[in-house]
Amino acid sequence: MDSLQNQPHDLLRVEGLKVAFPLLRGELTAVDGASLRVLPGKITALVGESGSGKSMTGQTIMGLQPVQAMVSGRVLFDIGKAEPLDLLGLPRDGRMIRAIRGDRIGMIFQEPMTSFSPLHTIGNQLSEALRLHRPMSRSEARERCETMLARVGFPHPGRVFDLYPFELSGGMRQRAMIAMAAICGPSLLIADEPTTALDVTIQAQILALIRDLQQERGLAVLLITHDLGVVANLADEIVVMHRGQVMEAGPTAEIFRNPQHPYLRGLMQAVPVLGAKGRVRLRPLREIPAQGILELARMSQQPVAMRAPGARPLVSLRDVTKAFLPRHQSWSLISSNAEPVTAVDGVSLDIFRGECLGLVGESGSGKTTVGKLLVRALQPDSGSIIFDDGHDVVDIGEAEGKALDALRTRIQLIFQDPVSSLSPRMTVGNILSEPLDVHRRGTPAHRRQLVMALLRAIGLSEGAASRFPHSFSGGQRQRIGIARALALAPEFIICDEVVSALDVSVQAQILNLLKDLQKELHLTYMFISHDLGVVNYMADRIAVMWRGKLVEIGPRDLIMEAPVHPYTRALLAAVPVPDPSRPLDIAAARTPTAKAEAHWPAAFREVRGQPVRMADLGGGHLVRMQVLAEPHDLPSRRVVG
């Protein structure tokens, strides 16, 4: 036995795996002869875009593929015997495979919100996983679970044991999920997009945790992800999948240094990265043939000259505050005395004509609320949002009637979700002409011409006008969403996480399109994103939000290369770079963010009774700090990355 373990061998070996689904006509091959392996105690990353078959591979290894799937090939798993076991040969959901699931192989899913049962405590679910495979007493199980919870970074495991999943944040749940997957001491962990739903700082912590477990316990990991940055930081070996086939495989350093296959090369060029390199025009996998932008500019009714950059800001927010009341029970007619949640807390900033202002922050930082205030989907509780186009000065929060109607044509929003943002019951032509119909722009013939011009500008054929949104891919739908926002020839467009639902290869397309449109149509953008690489690529200036407050704002280069506020620094440090030679600072990531504020230098801490202000560091660089602190109290600017 021992000698066997010392021999070089594969822990998991997938040979020629094929998974197909019967369709109305023919069949759909999701995985097409994929082969890969995971060495004991090593991390193999399975990389691919959506639809590449990577998740299906992971599920099939566990025997969790849909019932109608037709599977062939071999999945050899080492169980410490002379011959590895072929998992595909086991009866579906039989005793053998169930003994392996959870015991020998643990699994972590993408969505921490839905992977726990809401009705049972964390401890209950953890000890269930444990006692299924290792019969033991309750108290013994509790002890083992608490040890595991402590190991994944809960300071008070005894308390967490008795909590319900809803009492934990997303990152905490993902930790608990890892504890559950690892509780029986499996030799393999399948992690399907374990950090995709998390904020960057939390992502860095989870990555650090997975790495620690791997090193301490000799845990092998099959990491399924689309994020090359995550891969570069964690993986020992990489397998790149595309349409169910393995395109390229190799050791991490080799793959990143010398990508060979045109698909992988294209993928790597399409990812926006931090640093100066990230500002070179991206090369999308598929260029879109968009030539109609100039024509569109000609057809728009606003004369371009009016949009020359001016000294006065186009939009200025002053002390804008917005709070939400927690949703109370519908039958309580008397007002509840629940504390309102302040989503936006005294934000002041200017957006200048023709620029792209990036707004970054983690979930819950209030950046989307700022976007909604700017398009008047919400009204601020206090403060003013002045829109000044050189002729009229309007307060966006106060406008009513005609002024509001006019405003609606000047400011538009592009949505995050390309599925939900287009009505499934209207043709693309109707969707694009709806804004024109609403505002009775031009004759029907002119509207039709404009719709065609819009379609050409986003690189779709005119035939698209009679089709329905369901027949377009995510990237094409997002382009249609952009065209709809452009229909009324607005000058200010808010892009709310416009590429976060898209694959990287499509992301580059959309970003380039937005850039071209901005240049030709003289647009002003507010670009809201949690992805610092994307913001680095798009924005001229960057504003950073933290818990509803603006903590730092300045020109992109200053924010990216010489951030001052500790929160900005933490954000930047947590971004995984798709380059194995620039690994994440794992030690820094181990500090939980909830406590991060306590580690900040005194000048930045938010203390009751200590007034704060935006200190001007020169060059348009402002940072939130205590009034009493002097700029020279700041830690010296240093270049990160």
Place this chain on the structure above:
Amino acid sequence: MSTPNPLPPPGAELTHYVSPAPFDPMAEPAGATTGLENASQLRLMWIKFKRHRVALISGVFLLLFYASLLITEFLAPYRLDTRNLDFIYAPPQRVRLFHDGSFVGPFVYGQTMHLDMTELRRIYTDDPTNVQRLRFFCRGESYMFWNLVPADLHLFCPAEGGRVNLLGTDRLGRDVFSRILHGARISLTIGLLGTLVSFTLGIVIGGIAGYRGGWFDHGMQRMIEVIQSIPSIPLWMTLAAIIPLSWSPILVYLGITVILGMLDWTGQARAVRSKLFALREEDYVLAAELMGAKSSRIISRHLIPGVMSHLIASASLSVPGMILGETALTFLGLGLRPPVTSWGILLTETRGVNIVALYPWLLWPMAPVILVILAFNFLGDGLRDAADPYR
């Protein structure tokens, strides 16, 4: 440096493998072209609906049944009120094709009746010498088509001087088969009209509650809860009692329709409300608001089309309830009254146990009730599945 196999031998160092497969960035992913690119919502629904075999068959069945209401007088061999005093409580006659080993086409044997004086009942026996061939597309009993045009054409009629009672006769010697066909007119339309009433109430009330929310929504929700908590039969009885005895049968019919509709709208309203709540959160509704569209446009262009398919499905599921409601009310003697004839009226004849024991063919009106209700349920099921073609 590339090897044809991406897998090294077990445990060996991984070499850099590059797939020889070409990469065409413009190629469409497999399965992307379904030939449905230009398909509208309706067409997608239809394609999905067609796959639900039972629902499709049910739909065709219902369509034919409803179409038959237009020509009931032609299909039925007898009028609603035609009596044959010689044949009271006669059992169903079997349609035969062969007589004495030779083919004669569809015919029935004539029957002779004698009174069994010990059991005091009429006994009918087939008379094999009396072959009565059915006639088709024939001149038979005269009737007023749609109460307007005098006519006497029938799909089939008995032989000259003979009779045909496929499902027997009742206590007045009336043909049960003809009465079922005539009763369908009332029973089937009461279901549709009642659903129309409840549908309209449901869309308007549920729509306002769903779009406006606030106090109106509150009030409506509480009201619906109260209405739904009242036991239905006493409530029906109360409402039916309000209908004055002096009303003409047709007014009673309309009154019953409204009563059924008034009690059923609550479920519709809730469905509309919750669906609107969900739709209001969709980004495309916000997009319409942000382009400056008025509420009326948003409701009519975006919200109502979004809920319509679901509404039609749930409406088709509520028709059976209406039909059953009418049948139950009438059976209790609270609904329609003769001479209006519905399936419920026909079934009131079967209230005695002795009837069920002696004249079981009087229960035949239950067959169309069951068939129609099943068909509506299957149809509604299929429509509901088809209503969301993107799943």
